[in-house]
Amino acid sequence: MHELAITQGILSVVLEAAEAARARRVLTIDLTVGALTGYAEDPIRFYFDLLSRGTPAEGAILRIRREPGQGHCQTCGATFPVEPPLSPAxxxxxxxxxRIHGGTHCLVERIEVEDEDEHPGGEGHPSGQ
Ligand SMILES: [Zn+2]
Structure with a gap:
């Protein structure tokens, strides 16, 4: 299962960002998953629930945005969305x-955290220093 490895990667990014933001708890996670990565949403959610237990990310809401790929025809110049199964023509x-662009990302766009001492519902800044 590819999703196990990718979900471990996602979780470690999220936990690092949460720690940098001194977050007590991660509330939501916005993820972009490219349609061409082959990753399905359900296994990511399943593994996330499993792996996040006992971490500040436990119970966080995963918001997954599918990013379609874009095909660009070199012959007629048309562009069209590309989703698996891939059409070869x-x-x-x-x-x-x-030529195909995009749709190959799998990344954490942003996370929302609950701060340690401040009022709940504060916005987290994953790269805050
Ligand atoms: Zn064409």
Whole structure:
């Protein structure tokens, strides 16, 4: 399962950011998962629940945004969204000269944390120093 490794990576990024922000608890996590990474949402949620137990990220809400890939036909110039299963040809002219951009990211966009001493619901700054 690819998702186990990627979820471990996500969690470590989140916990590092939470620690840097001196957060008591992580409330929400905004994730971008590219459609072309092959990662499914459900296993990520499942592993996250499992791995985050006993950490400040336990119970955090995962908001997952799917990022579609974009195909650009080198023959007719058309652009079109690309989702697996991948079509090997341009849907407009049938050319196989296609370049694909995007859709390959899997990253933590931002997290929202509850601060240690301040009022709850404060916004976290993952890179706050
Ligand atoms: Zn085309």
């Amino acid at each position: 341009c849907p407009f002219c049938g050319s196989v000269e296609i």
